[in-house]
Amino acid sequence: MTERPHLAVVGAGPAGLAAALAAAARGVRVTLLDAAEQAGGQFYRRPAAALGARRPQALHHQWRVWERLRDGLDRQLSTGHVRHLPDHHVWCVDRTDRRDRTDGTDHPVDTGVNRGGAPGGVFAVHALRGPLQEEGVTVRADAVLLATGGYERVLPFPGWTLPGVVTAGGAQAMLKGGLVLPGRTVVVAGTGPLLLPVACGLAAAGARVAALVESAGPKALPRHARALAAQPGKLAEGALYAGKLLRHGVRPLTRHTVVEAHGTDRLTAVTVAALDRDGGLVPGSARRIPCDALAVGHGMLPHTDLAETLGCALSGTDVRVDDEQRTDVPGVWAAGEATGIGGAALALAEGHIAGRPVAARLHGTLPDPRRWAGAARARGRLREFSAALDALYAPPAGWADRITDGTVVCRCEEVTAGQVRTSVDVLGAGDPRTVKLLTRAGMGWCQGRMCGPAVAGLSGCPATPGRRPFARPVPLGVLARLPEDEPG
Amino acid sequence: MNPRELARAAPGAAFTLTFDGGPVTALPGQTVAAALWAAGVTSWRSTRGTGRPRGVFCGIGVCFDCLVTVNDRPNQRACLVPVRPGDVIRTQEGTGRDDD
Ligand SMILES: Cc1cc2nc3c(=O)[nH]c(=O)nc-3n(C[C@H](O)[C@H](O)[C@H](O)COP(=O)(O)OP(=O)(O)OC[C@H]3O[C@@H](n4cnc5c(N)ncnc54)[C@H](O)[C@@H]3O)c2cc1C
Ligand code: FES
Numbered sequence: 001m002t003e004r005p006h007l008a009v010v011g012a013g014p015a016g017l018a019a020a021l022a023a024a025a026r027g028v029r030v031t032l033l034d035a036a037e038q039a040g041g042q043f044y045r046r047p048a049a050a051l052g053a054r055r056p057q058a059l060h061h062q063w064r065v066w067e068r069l070r071d072g073l074d075r076q077l078s079t080g081h082v083r084h085l086p087d088h089h090v091w092c093v094d095r096t097d098r099r100d101r102t103d104g105t106d107h108p109v110d111t112g113v114n115r116g117g118a119p120g121g122v123f124a125v126h127a128l129r130g131p132l133q134e135e136g137v138t139v140r141a142d143a144v145l146l147a148t149g150g151y152e153r154v155l156p157f158p159g160w161t162l163p164g165v166v167t168a169g170g171a172q173a174m175l176k177g178g179l180v181l182p183g184r185t186v187v188v189a190g191t192g193p194l195l196l197p198v199a200c201g202l203a204a205a206g207a208r209v210a211a212l213v214e215s216a217g218p219k220a221l222p223r224h225a226r227a228l229a230a231q232p233g234k235l236a237e238g239a240l241y242a243g244k245l246l247r248h249g250v251r252p253l254t255r256h257t258v259v260e261a262h263g264t265d266r267l268t269a270v271t272v273a274a275l276d277r278d279g280g281l282v283p284g285s286a287r288r289i290p291c292d293a294l295a296v297g298h299g300m301l302p303h304t305d306l307a308e309t310l311g312c313a314l315s316g317t318d319v320r321v322d323d324e325q326r327t328d329v330p331g332v333w334a335a336g337e338a339t340g341i342g343g344a345a346l347a348l349a350e351g352h353i354a355g356r357p358v359a360a361r362l363h364g365t366l367p368d369p370r371r372w373a374g375a376a377r378a379r380g381r382l383r384e385f386s387a388a389l390d391a392l393y394a395p396p397a398g399w400a401d402r403i404t405d406g407t408v409v410c411r412c413e414e415v416t417a418g419q420v421r422t423s424v425d426v427l428g429a430g431d432p433r434t435v436k437l438l439t440r441a442g443m444g445w446c447q448g449r450m451c452g453p454a455v456a457g458l459s460g461c462p463a464t465p466g467r468r469p470f471a472r473p474v475p476l477g478v479l480a481r482l483p484e485d486e487p488g
Numbered sequence: 489m490n491p492r493e494l495a496r497a498a499p500g501a502a503f504t505l506t507f508d509g510g511p512v513t514a515l516p517g518q519t520v521a522a523a524l525w526a527a528g529v530t531s532w533r534s535t536r537g538t539g540r541p542r543g544v545f546c547g548i549g550v551c552f553d554c555l556v557t558v559n560d561r562p563n564q565r566a567c568l569v570p571v572r573p574g575d576v577i578r579t580q581e582g583t584g585r586d587d588d
Pocket of ligand 1: 147547
């Protein structure tokens, strides 16, 4: 009997779902692992089933796209070609060159994925099961697709550790998933295209959005006009949000920034000020806005831990992929925000593409790029578009100078900006790693995910990849016991 | 308008849990963080160094700011762990190990 080759997809967001469906439709058996209770990723996060939401689409746009993905997933689940393992937190993926077969023999397996390349590996995907993440489980597969998405970057400012200050995406995630608001009066601030949908979502759900504060200025637009104009749909989406906000009485303050969050034990107000051309504050422009929540973000960063432990090359902060969405490690593909931040449409296109060559190579044939030429063109345009957005929404030049010495930079280890500066100016640290060794910034629970960009900005050196051995904290008991294979 | 009205939610029966000894009403499906937010609570941890209050920051399990003690188990991420009837939630002080 010839067994269908087996692909493990980590992440059930737009990228992972599109890839799983494309591969399954081409004769691949897919196991889709995701930490969340339901498929959908960040973009299509929906209220927990027990909340009984009868109109979840009210919290979303492009619901039709989701319906198509969901129907496709349901079909593939019922045929058994896709298996979805929700509540599975993958902490590590490793390559083994042999696979223990159920007949007890140990066959080297030709994954067919690296014809002409180095001998193939077989992958062990190690996950922690359940919301408490106590139980270890391992899924073995012939190839792996990493569609782990990203998380929000927030650059520090005085007061950013106060309860009531949350990431913009976090506010959105809590709203979409738990149907709750961070407060009654919210300021949405920072920079990037995510701020608009977040402000709209919060306003629609009944929060008073006291201000939407965007540090980028409309003047920068013309410089990127060509790449932006190539995506009229995306621009229209932005305009749609802006229109909705106006109807809620919110007029975005562009070229403004949050200078400080105020409060003793929780947030009570923020001070915002206008920015000049060089990223400095316009004297006399500061004003205080009372609020009980601040949703703040400065763009996103990709999740690359699993790729890094597999040894995949990065380019900058992104997992590097070729036209097929292949990483440089044979048998490992990546798609979506993990390969570079670009939004849900790009994630979909990349996943859609990736599933095809994965299937071809797992069947031992050469993939034919003509089969995904349309998606490849869309991917190209969307990548150009997001590069233009990146330039447009870069954090204001003066952000690092405005962090006072007393401001906590590493939230886990409570390391202040003053300590980071001392490690550079007095102790001579020249890279984030040395800063970490001297100050403990980045040594805490989150392993530098939150403070990485701030430490890099303060020390004036480029952010270096984190090199974290595990993508999730692993109970010692799980490490000690070799986890059991998930019954297939 | 509130989020539940917006999504026309018809959740199962609400239940009670305790937060720092007081009763909190929660809905099935909510995470500990969502239940506490709904109750108007935004902090449930005090930091190891300076004892400062913290609650949700990233909302998706990445930042570990929302650590909390649930049924005597410290270091649970409130944004990921679902509530169950009768849960005893406590503000986590320091490393959480002092609770042992
Ligand atoms: C908190 C948050 C909120 C956002 N809200 C919006 C929004 O409202 N509108 C918008 O346009 N864009 C939003 N975005 C951007 C959004 O992430 C992308 O546009 C889109 O979802 C990317 O798709 P993806 O498939 O690449 O990744 P995602 O949708 O992020 O999916 C990645 C999936 O991988 C899973 N995962 C990651 N690591 C692991 C692991 N180790 N083990 C198991 N599972 C894992 C995650 O649980 C997640 O489901 C948000 C981003 C974040 C971080
Ligand atoms: S809020 Fe960041 S881990 Fe829970």
